[in-house]
Amino acid sequence: MKDKEIIEFIRNLEKQIPSQDAEAEFVSFGEVALYANKEGYLRMGLELMKCAFEETHLEADLNYIFNKNSEFGIEHLARTKEQLEFFSS
Numbered sequence: 399m400k401d402k403e404i405i406e407f408i409r410n411l412e413k414q415i416p417s418q419d420a421e422a423e424f425v426s427f428g429e430v431a432l433y434a435n436k437e438g439y440l441r442m443g444l445e446l447m448k449c450a451f452e453e454t455h456l457e458a459d460l461n462y463i464f465n466k467n468s469e470f471g472i473e474h475l476a477r478t479k480e481q482l483e484f485f486s487s
Contacts, residue, residue: 401451401453404447404451405451405453405454408444408447408448408454411440412444415437415440415441416437417437417441417462417463419435419437420434420435420437420438420440420441420442420462420463421434421435421437421438421463421464421465422434422435422438422439422442422463422464422465422468423464423465423467423468423469424464424468424469424470424471425468425469426469426470434463441463442460442463445458445459445460445463445475446458446460446475449475449477455475455477458475459475460472460475461473
């Protein structure tokens with residue numbers, strides 16, 4: 399598949415998977431566990447796929463998926479090591 403086709407596929411999936419029903423929660427107990435409902439896992443997958451492309455990476459957002467009970471969420475998605483260093487400094 400070409401990038402354009404994958405981006406179109408992502409756009410079509412986004413229309414089918416409601417973001418308002420997506421939920422996830424991280425729990426830390428020395429290790430980390432991730433809970434998500436079906437929509438949560440599907441929306442996470444879509445948001446992560448957006449990160450792969452220059453055209454869509456700025457649209458990617460995982461933070462909305464994590465509920466208020468989650469011990470932490472994911473506020474930033476870095477595509478390069480430079481972005482990661484910027485976020486973590």
